[in-house]
Amino acid sequence: SKTYFSVLETRTKMLADYACNCLNRYGVCVIDNFLGNGKGLEILEQVQDMHRAGLFTEGQLMNSERGSSNLKHVRGDVLTWVDGGEEGCEDIGFLVSSMDAVILKCAGKLTNVNVNGRTKAMVACYPGNGTQYLRHVDNPNDDGRCITCIYYLNKNWEAKKYGGLLRIYPEGQDRVASIEPVFDRLLFFWSDRRNPHEVMKAFKTRYAITVWYYD
Numbered sequence: 727s728k729t730y731f732s733v734l735e736t737r738t739k740m741l742a743d744y745a746c747n748c749l750n751r752y753g754v755c756v757i758d759n760f761l762g763n764g765k766g767l768e769i770l771e772q773v774q775d776m777h778r779a780g781l782f783t784e785g786q787l788m789n790s791e792r793g794s795s796n797l798k799h800v801r802g803d804v805l806t807w808v809d810g811g812e813e814g815c816e817d818i819g820f821l822v823s824s825m826d827a828v829i830l831k832c833a834g835k836l837t838n839v840n841v842n843g844r845t846k847a848m849v850a851c852y853p854g855n856g857t858q859y860l861r862h863v864d865n866p867n868d869d870g871r872c873i874t875c876i877y878y879l880n881k882n883w884e885a886k887k888y889g890g891l892l893r894i895y896p897e898g899q900d901r902v903a904s905i906e907p908v909f910d911r912l913l914f915f916w917s918d919r920r921n922p923h924e925v926m927k928a929f930k931t932r933y934a935i936t937v938w939y940y941d
């Protein structure tokens with residue numbers, strides 16, 4: 727109905743204003759309860775179905791300590807790319823459209839950024855065997871990506887028990903952002919050298935869907 731769409735429009739604009747203020751000021755923005763429990767669960771179920779169907783890549787091999795004899799074959803994060811139009815990915819498509827709607831309303835309000843495109847959605851799973859993602863910058867060499875947008879799907883996540891925190895070390899600041907990968911949480915951050923970050927060792931299956939926006 728008109729009411730539904732006008733409410734949605736208003737909320738999207740409010741989220742965009744919040745995201746622009748946070749990004750311009752801190753370079754990082756967290757939005758909780760982005761899509762609500764119902765839609766979040768539908769997305770989680772589609773991701774779990776894809777995982778069960780074996781559609782994720784083989785994780786990179788994380789050999790144990792360098793040079794040690796016992797090459798423990800620890801699989802790293804596994805991932806698959808989705809454009810959201812595939813059979814069984816409709817809800818992921820809805821998520822990406824919702825991310826786009828917020829980013830579109832940021833037009834002209836982000837410092838030195840004019841978004842003009844994005845990647846497909848990368849669905850990533852940390853299998854929960856102590857897998858981590860070492861400290862890195864998503865776009866260290868100006869490959870065009872300006873904003874990293876991550877949606878987390880992890881119900882009842884307890885960082886004390888399961889680890890899996892995203893740690894961001896904003897350049898030039900002595901503060902660290904520790905972000906729990908909790909269900910229905912949306913995160914934006916600048917993709918360039920301003921935001922070195924790492925995924926701490928995860929001890930429970932940890933799902934995230936990432937889109938990178940280009941300018």
Ligand SMILES: O=C(O)CNC(=O)c1n[nH]c2ccccc2c1=O
Pocket residue numbers: 803805850859864876891892907923924925934
């Ligand atoms: O999941 C998170 O909280 C943060 N995640 C990352 O920073 C991250 N960054 N770059 C990647 C490239 C290929 C595969 C996975 C990744 C990846 O999880």
Ligand SMILES: [Fe+2]
Pocket residue numbers: 862863864923
């Ligand atoms: Fe990253």
